[in-house]
Amino acid sequence: MSTGPYNQARQAVRDALAHRKPSHVPIDFGSTAVTGIHVSVVAALREYYGLEIRPVKICEPYQMLGLIEDDLAKAINIDTKAVFTPKTIFGFPLENWKPWQMPDGLEVLVPGDFNTTVDSNGDFLIYPQGDTSVPASGRMPKGGYFFDAIVRQPPINEEQLNWEDNTEEFQPISNQDLLAMRVAVDQASTTGRALVLSLPNMYLGDIALVPAPFLKHPKGIRDIAEWYMSLRARPDYIHKIFERETAVALTNLEKIHAAIGNNVEAVFTCGTDFGTQTSSFCSVQTFRTLWLPYYKAMNDWIHQHTTWRVLKHSCGAVEKFIDSFIEAGFDILNPVQCSATGMDPKLLKAKYGDRITFWGGGVDTQKTLPFGTPQEVHDQVLHRCEIFSRQGGFVFTTIHNVQARTPLKNFVALLDAVREFNGATNGRPEPTL
Amino acid sequence: MADLNQLYDAILNGDHKTAVTVTRQALTEGTAPIELITNYMSPAMDEVGRRFECEEYFVPELLLSGRAMKAALALLQPLLAASGAEPAGRIVIGTVKGDLHDIGKNLVASMLEGGGFEVHDLGADVAPEKFVGAVREHKPDLVCLSALLTVTMPGMRDVVEALKMAGLRDQVRVMVGGAPVTAEFANEIGADGYAENAGVAVTVARRLTRKNHAMDEAKG
Numbered sequence: 001m002s003t004g005p006y007n008q009a010r011q012a013v014r015d016a017l018a019h020r021k022p023s024h025v026p027i028d029f030g031s032t033a034v035t036g037i038h039v040s041v042v043a044a045l046r047e048y049y050g051l052e053i054r055p056v057k058i059c060e061p062y063q064m065l066g067l068i069e070d071d072l073a074k075a076i077n078i079d080t081k082a083v084f085t086p087k088t089i090f091g092f093p094l095e096n097w098k099p100w101q102m103p104d105g106l107e108v109l110v111p112g113d114f115n116t117t118v119d120s121n122g123d124f125l126i127y128p129q130g131d132t133s134v135p136a137s138g139r140m141p142k143g144g145y146f147f148d149a150i151v152r153q154p155p156i157n158e159e160q161l162n163w164e165d166n167t168e169e170f171q172p173i174s175n176q177d178l179l180a181m182r183v184a185v186d187q188a189s190t191t192g193r194a195l196v197l198s199l200p201n202m203y204l205g206d207i208a209l210v211p212a213p214f215l216k217h218p219k220g221i222r223d224i225a226e227w228y229m230s231l232r233a234r235p236d237y238i239h240k241i242f243e244r245e246t247a248v249a250l251t252n253l254e255k256i257h258a259a260i261g262n263n264v265e266a267v268f269t270c271g272t273d274f275g276t277q278t279s280s281f282c283s284v285q286t287f288r289t290l291w292l293p294y295y296k297a298m299n300d301w302i303h304q305h306t307t308w309r310v311l312k313h314s315c316g317a318v319e320k321f322i323d324s325f326i327e328a329g330f331d332i333l334n335p336v337q338c339s340a341t342g343m344d345p346k347l348l349k350a351k352y353g354d355r356i357t358f359w360g361g362g363v364d365t366q367k368t369l370p371f372g373t374p375q376e377v378h379d380q381v382l383h384r385c386e387i388f389s390r391q392g393g394f395v396f397t398t399i400h401n402v403q404a405r406t407p408l409k410n411f412v413a414l415l416d417a418v419r420e421f422n423g424a425t426n427g428r429p430e431p432t433l
Numbered sequence: 434m435a436d437l438n439q440l441y442d443a444i445l446n447g448d449h450k451t452a453v454t455v456t457r458q459a460l461t462e463g464t465a466p467i468e469l470i471t472n473y474m475s476p477a478m479d480e481v482g483r484r485f486e487c488e489e490y491f492v493p494e495l496l497l498s499g500r501a502m503k504a505a506l507a508l509l510q511p512l513l514a515a516s517g518a519e520p521a522g523r524i525v526i527g528t529v530k531g532d533l534h535d536i537g538k539n540l541v542a543s544m545l546e547g548g549g550f551e552v553h554d555l556g557a558d559v560a561p562e563k564f565v566g567a568v569r570e571h572k573p574d575l576v577c578l579s580a581l582l583t584v585t586m587p588g589m590r591d592v593v594e595a596l597k598m599a600g601l602r603d604q605v606r607v608m609v610g611g612a613p614v615t616a617e618f619a620n621e622i623g624a625d626g627y628a629e630n631a632g633v634a635v636t637v638a639r640r641l642t643r644k645n646h647a648m649d650e651a652k653g
Contacts, residue, residue: 148556277613
């Protein structure tokens, strides 16, 4: 349960999303699979802040993100709370926790169906829905920190390609999953933090999900390169998939809203990346033709029927896409990769700051946070807060997940800098040390 | 007679079936493989690189053109090997240990092949000792290292060090690339070159391999 000034958390996020000046710059860590912290860093933070030492739960088994429980969230002043999809990327629910050991020896807790084997190379293999009788769908290299999808696509027979094969995952949400979401939302609401709900199967070609690590026998185009080529070579096939995905999503949105109401501040629907480090995966025109109508249909429904704000995640150099993201109905952009070409913080804030909320951009996770000094982290965080926080429209988080091997002193410097920026006048509690 | 401009167009437009058909017909008619590469395939891939640089082409187009080029090249390679024709340079390429991402590396490999290089692709999650073994085996002019992740990027330094330890560093150039990689990082780990994307990689590889040959000639 939240107490006292901690109740400002939810309101601060609401104000930020409404482009009003909040009581403080709200902080998100752990509310989504793209604003999380690697389990090793979560474990280190628990120790640093003197919290009970216990194995950290893996709440996202692909990137091995650690669950930020309420005691840690309070210690580091997090203003958000996750409501995860009913099933993980490997198709099993977050329940029946059991011990597991990371390659570096860290003891963690994983869901009961997180079943792994070790191959002859020493790599960990993980299985869809925990079923070790079917081919593995994920691999963690020996000594690695997280999984990547294993492509299980047989060679394509062009004449036999059927777009419906690519839609197995887009199904009406079950009553069981709806109930689980409602319970999760009710529980999360008691924290006093802003809720971020991750919605299943509305991702329109998220490349991490194209190989379908959650399906036992995925059919259709499931190879990453083949998918990218299909965007150009088989646009009709892609349209058909997106049409089906959107139709199912609209039905599911209605059911989900009926189950949970307006008790969440933001929903995360789509993590399809359009940017690369220096360019993009397609032209803006292709985005407008191939994606925008479907995004707009989903987002329009959300805005017409709910108070939810919709978060779009796209890494990379997407400055030239932002007008189209806004037109498609997205309210929030994440991760705001300022290290990519054209993603200058001042330019972004000046050009788009009153129309879209920047949920990220707080510090560079490619260079500054993992390899810089604490002073460099501190300076960059303060600078980004100064730029992005004017008139709301900013939720602080790092540019994508905090990676394994991030020096703890750098992460603490980040937290100190945000606290310094927010000042002592906002009435928020000091972290529990 | 095969219309060889169709080969150029097929690669530029990513039409692998036409690329194969025209190449096969040209070979049947006695066209020299080197002529197909020099006058049609390499220029097509150069144009692909140019269009990528100026954002007329994106990753899907690069992949399609790369596939068309490789399909045609597969018909030519046995003939080139038999004739003893020398490539523009020999390259060993791979994604470093712990990193399973290979799309970027594959794009670079395709562009390099299109540029007339002989490319030995070691795949993803490649240990330093495997790079060393490949350098001993293939005697490349250039080793290309790719990484997508901040946690695996330091593995590039391990490869450079492994080449030094094996006494091979003076015999080969090293080029690095990948999302988190910068020119500054390339300098820091003692690499010879950095390419920010697949198009630039060909230009840098040509520069580095020219230097390598010049170095050999000076030594000789």
